[in-house]
Amino acid sequence: MTRIEPRDVISRRYDAGAATEPTLIGRDLPRVDGPDKAAGAALYTDDLRLPGMLHGRLLRSPHAHARIVNIDTSRAAALNGVRCIITGRDIPLVRFGNWRLMPDTQDQHALCIDKVRYIGDEVAAVVAIDVDTAEEALSLIKVEYESLDAVFEVLSSLSPEAPLLHEELSDNVSVNRRIEYGDPEQGLAESDLILDNTFTVHAVSAAYLEPCSALARYEPGGRFTVWSSTQVPYILQCMLAATLGVRENDVRVIKPAVGGGFGGKMELRAWEFCAAFAARETGRPVKFTLSREEELAYGRRRHPMTIHSRVGFRKDGTLVAKDLEILLDGGAYNAMGPTATFLSGNFGAMLYRYPSYRYWGRHVYTNKPPASAMRGFGAPQSLFVSESQMNMAAKQLGIDPIEIRIKNAMRTGDVIPDVATISSCGFIESLEKAAEISGWHEKRRAFRDKLAAGSAAPTASGAAAALAPRRLVRGLGVGCYSFISGGVFNWFNTQYPFSAAEVRAFSDGTVHLLTMAADIGQGSDSVLVQILAEELGLDPGDIRLTAGDTAMTPQADLGTWGSRVTLMAGNAVLDAARKIKEDLFGALSARFGLNVIYDLECRDGRVQVKGRPDRGLAFGEAVAMVQKSRRGEPLIAHGYYTPRGKGLVTPAFSFGTQVAEVEVDLDTGQVQVQKMWTAHDCGVPLNPMGVEGQLEGSIHMGLGYALYEQFAMEDGRTLNTTFLDYKIPTALDMPTGESVTIETYEPEGPFGAKEAGEGLVSPTAPAIAEAVYHATEYRCMDLPITPEKILAGLDEITSHGDTTNHPPTGGNLT
Amino acid sequence: MKQAISLRVNSDEHVVSVDLDRTLVSVLREDLGLTGTKVGCGGGDCGACTVLIDGRTVTSCLVLAVEAEGREIMTVEGLARSGTELHPIQQAFVEKGAIQCGFCTPGMEMSAYSLLSRDRRPTEAEIRMGLSGNLCRCTGYNKIVEAVEVAAMTRGEPAGASASAGSLLSGAGAEDHEGGPVSPLAGGGYTAPATVEEVCRLLADANGNAVLIAGGTDLIPKLKAAAPQARPTVIIGLRRIPELAELVCDITTGLRIGAMVRLADVGDHPGVRALYPAVAEAAATIGTPQIRNMGTVIGNLCNAAPSADSAPVLLALDAVVHVAGPTGRRSLRLAEFFRGPGATSLGPAEIVTALEVPPPAPRSGLSYQHMSQRGRVDISAVGVAASVILADDGSCKQVRIVLGGVGPTPLQVPSAETLLEGAALDAEVIDSAAEVAADAARPISDVRASVGYRLRMVRVLVARALAEAMARASADGPSCSSSTGESICGEISADPDSPAGEGRQP
Structure with missing residues (x-):
């Protein structure tokens, strides 16, 4: 395979063999749902109201670990206005979980049956005529608990004396995952430098702006309709059917507008089940909407991890081996933890050519709110460590951090045993470009010289500065990422293709696209419309879209996670569009009696002989001809995509590099990120404005992860449950940025596209951590990087010198 | 009911x-x-409901x-001209890719609309400040900022939406003085009396079942948190009482802030910014633009949170609190007002009507320095106010140092003050005073910061506050005849029937 040359964002390259020259690809098209959302008219689940609708609230466990001895609901049931109370005694005893392929991992019931396992575990639900009544009823339910010993940290949870969270297991480890190739021990033995470090990374909230909400309706004939703020309508349909004890097609799930998900809305949750269950019990529509306090105190989080990594290098910086051991703090249930356990190991092997590699990941239960999927799905944690160690090795070997990366970088055609083949890769180019646009070499030298000269100088001027000088220092750091374009491993054990699309063409020149792909804000509806319009030579305004309704849109699509939609659903749309084109070309050929060797095209709203608009028809006329020839039968096509022969991880990997410049106040420990530079390879960016939006959103989330966001926990209780104390960055905190797209052509992706925006959440924290190190010599190995840690680190350096990068604690130069 | x-x-x-x-x-x-x-x-933290x-x-x-x-x-529904024509702000949001999940969008647009109604050509920094009370989790804000910039360039007045534009720029002050539920409260309810005396009478009658509402930003979360049975049955609004709306800033009489004066009124007031810059800065650090449009300075004090940003500066200025009660009116020093976290020396049927700050002394300077661990919009973990009056020889004649967030109430630090008074303020003596101040602080650890960090920040911030106050005192004293012109000493009162200054307490 040849190396792809770096190209500026403006220049584009397309598949030379494509039948038509694209006209919509690479254009900044506004979102199809933009006007509706701008007007405040888009409907989210909590905006929906049905006649006679009741309101539900959940009763949650005040204990981190306890046995439920008795639940007395009599006083609550007697309260005027209460219509239905549900407890674990009332529901089918069905365990569920998204990993249907491995039923052992399905460890949750819709409501707690006999035990509660974290503070906030769902014990009962009340449905009443209004929210106030439901809440009053909650206070009247008397639950008798027998308190059990609880465990809050992974290491204590691994101890043989630890209380068991799930008694059917012999210990608290719910998932084990190993990857090994090459000979890591021998590799390490032959290394000149071994870094042997333990890092910890923390839990954060997806903090989507729209709290979860579900509305359910039951028709006496036995059909449920559930509107829910979900990113996986089809998975939700299956899980609801399983837990309600009905057939899949008795449940219709509709996904209205969704106010963000980021991984936090990809499982069946108690309120969705309870809304449906109570709708059947009461015969009236039932809605549950969570509060922000519930979301923050009890909601899903990104996995905290304890990561032990040994990496071996030769003196010249060549990587020799890596031995990675990760303990995932899963909280009380598996949720999407098994995927995170698998992927953390896969990401650990990415970016660089590790000749030998070993991974052992364990998903460990603790009595805390379950961790689950969140943007990056194991990558932010695993790559924080990989990238920090690359920076540490560069320092110890006296090699520039960018150079050591280029030396070891993956390239197109590389094969990672057990993981993947890299079909397109602009990683090296991203490193070079990021260095160029950030002024990497000059700034690294200048900041370093300044620090060495002891000129943590007062930068402010004036009388005040003279009396209380500010000591501000600057630093520059780099971090990189690679990410997947959807998952291949079929943990859901779906019996359908991974993605599907139905396209209906009409003689009025419009086309209706039906898809179960779930736009949760990322813009996939717009991208799918763009792909379809491009392939059919239409204007996006000619496309009508129906999405995310299990009764209307084709089975199946596994929803939005792992950055799968553009590639997978996009390919399904292309498949359907090509079938439509075949029929249109047939009609055109018959109409004009065309020679079979002619090349035909859909372009500018016409179906025509390529380059011969005179020998063609308007799109609608061509559709009418097909329809006539079938005696009225409409022109409809179905398209599908399932990745095959692409390994077990993903059909395509994205790559990229980020550089952060920070200013650190040595007296307060406060870090101000001045600027971020990003160079990333997402294949061909279909809609550059959408890609930029994803990139900037990633920086926002990465910045929060690196510096601001964390949960304050005490004995399993979350203390910061408001946006006042759980700090996501505001408009004032966002650094300015500059970005460049390294364009590669991903052969497996629609029009050459692959993942954009999820992987980019990963490089921000290691880049900032390295920049802080560059500025201060304090190396953060336990996220987040707080002012307190920086000050403590500086104190440590003052008294003992820089200990993190020198033997014996940090590295071992053999 | x-x-x-x-x-x-x-x-x-x-x-x-x-x-x-x-x-x-x-x-x-x-x-x-x-x-x-x-x-x-x-x-009130995310701004989606703006x-x-x-x-x-x-x-x-x-x-x-x-x-x-x-x-x-x-509301956002009032922005668009019709079902087919979006408002220029909305159009810019669509075209610039400022919308992803769309959940924050309506609130963002309302903040943008308000910003552009006040300022047709805001700078990028002003836009970011204007949007700082609206959280977005998808876009990273940059495209939203761009959209607002584009909307600002769009020809046509941004205020030209379907809702009436006439009232858009009404200033601080008592809202409507007629109509509305000014009902006697037989079985409880909401009422907004027209006089302070009526408020005190209602408070006394309600026997502990009534609460006052000024800005509401602290009250409403408390109401929500209370069990339905435990909620007050009477709510007394203060918004129709003209005297409470007064904000007077005058170089000869000083600063007077009525109970209904919003934080934004103080933070934005040209006179306050010129004469008492640190008071304006402290008011402008509290919460978000929306919170500052609602919350009042006096509400911030009456809530008596140890971290209240407006308390340290006002204490350093030796503010006087005016109180009205069933038995008449009284005044007390702000220092006597705070009793503990959430506790003040107000009697059961008393209200604070105003607070007064003496005119700035010649060669005086004031500074407010605050620190939170994370982000720019935050509750201050530590806040420090310092006021300095210089003697003719440049030495320190009088100094006040007040620490917020590091004790049950804001703390004045006499031990550090003694050290400084009479001394020439140089970096060394400032450092010693900072050390002494940190010894006096009694912080706790909480989700916002640990004891150790708070103590350390007291040292840093006391030094910074003293340095800035000193620098301000050394500079030319504030003057009404400065280049900012007469307006800076003006008085505002939105109520034309109540000339500012009238009704002031003796």
Whole structure:
């Protein structure tokens, strides 16, 4: 395979063999749902109201670990206005979980049956005529608990004396995952430098702006309709059917507008089940909407991890081996933890050519709110460590951090045993470009010289500065990422293709696209419309879209996670569009009696002989001809995509590099990120404005992860449950940025596209951590990087010198 | 108990019957079907529920519906000219890719609208500040900022939406003085009396079952947290009392802040910014733009949070608090006002009507320095105010150092002050004073910061505050005849029938 040359964002390259020259690809098209959302008219689940609708609230466990001895609901049931109370005694005893392929991992019931396992575990639900009544009823339910010993940290949870969270297991480890190739021990033995470090990374909230909400309706004939703020309508349909004890097609799930998900809305949750269950019990529509306090105190989080990594290098910086051991703090249930356990190991092997590699990941239960999927799905944690160690090795070997990366970088055609083949890769180019646009070499030298000269100088001027000088220092750091374009491993054990699309063409020149792909804000509806319009030579305004309704849109699509939609659903749309084109070309050929060797095209709203608009028809006329020839039968096509022969991880990997410049106040420990530079390879960016939006959103989330966001926990209780104390960055905190797209052509992706925006959440924290190190010599190995840690680190350096990068604690130069 | 009220929303009058504790956002969404206004947190922290009241942004989850009666409410539904024509701000949001999940969008647009109504050509920094009360989790804000820049360039007045533009720029002050539920409260309810005496009488009659509402930003979260049975039955609004709306800033008489003066009024007031810059800065650090449009300085003090940002500067200025009660009026020093976290020396039926700060002394300077661990919009973990008066020889004649967030109440530090008075303030003596101040601090560890960090920050911030106060004192003293002109010493009162300055307490 040849190396792809770096190209500026403006220049584009397309598949030379494509039948038509694209006209919509690479254009900044506004979102199809933009006007509706701008007007405040888009409907989210909590905006929906049905006649006679009741309101539900959940009763949650005040204990981190306890046995439920008795639940007395009599006083609550007697309260005027209460219509239905549900407890674990009332529901089918069905365990569920998204990993249907491995039923052992399905460890949750819709409501707690006999035990509660974290503070906030769902014990009962009340449905009443209004929210106030439901809440009053909650206070009247008397639950008798027998308190059990609880465990809050992974290491204590691994101890043989630890209380068991799930008694059917012999210990608290719910998932084990190993990857090994090459000979890591021998590799390490032959290394000149071994870094042997333990890092910890923390839990954060997806903090989507729209709290979860579900509305359910039951028709006496036995059909449920559930509107829910979900990113996986089809998975939700299956899980609801399983837990309600009905057939899949008795449940219709509709996904209205969704106010963000980021991984936090990809499982069946108690309120969705309870809304449906109570709708059947009461015969009236039932809605549950969570509060922000519930979301923050009890909601899903990104996995905290304890990561032990040994990496071996030769003196010249060549990587020799890596031995990675990760303990995932899963909280009380598996949720999407098994995927995170698998992927953390896969990401650990990415970016660089590790000749030998070993991974052992364990998903460990603790009595805390379950961790689950969140943007990056194991990558932010695993790559924080990989990238920090690359920076540490560069320092110890006296090699520039960018150079050591280029030396070891993956390239197109590389094969990672057990993981993947890299079909397109602009990683090296991203490193070079990021260095160029950030002024990497000059700034690294200048900041370093300044620090060495002891000129943590007062930068402010004036009388005040003279009396209380500010000591501000600057630093520059780099971090990189690679990410997947959807998952291949079929943990859901779906019996359908991974993605599907139905396209209906009409003689009025419009086309209706039906898809179960779930736009949760990322813009996939717009991208799918763009792909379809491009392939059919239409204007996006000619496309009508129906999405995310299990009764209307084709089975199946596994929803939005792992950055799968553009590639997978996009390919399904292309498949359907090509079938439509075949029929249109047939009609055109018959109409004009065309020679079979002619090349035909859909372009500018016409179906025509390529380059011969005179020998063609308007799109609608061509559709009418097909329809006539079938005696009225409409022109409809179905398209599908399932990745095959692409390994077990993903059909395509994205790559990229980020550089952060920070200013650190040595007296307060406060870090101000001045600027971020990003160079990333997402294949061909279909809609550059959408890609930029994803990139900037990633920086926002990465910045929060690196510096601001964390949960304050005490004995399993979350203390910061408001946006006042759980700090996501505001408009004032966002650094300015500059970005460049390294364009590669991903052969497996629609029009050459692959993942954009999820992987980019990963490089921000290691880049900032390295920049802080560059500025201060304090190396953060336990996220987040707080002012307190920086000050403590500086104190440590003052008294003992820089200990993190020198033997014996940090590295071992053999 | 329900109360019938009339709400004017997007120029339409609606009569609705509401419970006392219903918030405006729930009435908008549930009773009026205006679901464009979203609820992202219910605590005034995310801005998704931002609407305009009398031209100012507020988080409608912190507004009681009964308090919105008689005021001009504008929601996102009032922005677009028609179903087919978006407002230029909305159009810019669509075209610049400023929308992803769309949940924050309506609130963002309302903040942008308010910003552009006040300032047709805001700088990027002003836009970011204007949007700092609206959280977005998808876009990283940059495209939103761009969209607002584009909207600002769009020809045509941004205020030209369907809602009436006339009321958009109304200033601080008592809202409407007529109409509305000024009912006697037989079985409880909301009332907004016209005099302070009436408020005191109602408070006394209610026997502990009544609460006062000024800005509501602290009250409403408390109401929500209380069990329905434990909620007060009487809510007394202060918004119709002219004397409480006064904000007077004068170089000869000093600063007077009435109980209904919003944080934004103080933070934005040219006179306050010129004469008492640190008071304006402290007011401008509290919460978000929406919170500052709602919350009052006196409410911030009466809430008596140890971390209240407005307390240290006002203590350093030796502010006087005016109190009215059933037996008449009294005044006390602010230093005597705070008793502990959430506790003040107010009697059961007493209210604070105003506070007064003496005119700035010649060669005086004041500084407020604050620190939170994370982000720019935050509750201060530590806040330090210092005021310095210099003697003719440049030495320190008088100094006040007040620490916020590091004790049960804001702490004055006499030991550090003694060290400085009479001394020439140089870096060394400032350092020693900072050390002594840190010894006096009694912080706790909480989710915002640890004891150790707070103590360390006391040292850093005391030094910085002293240095800035000293620098300000050394500079030319504030003067009414400075280049900013006469207006800086002006008085504002939105009530034309109540000339500023009248009704002041002896």
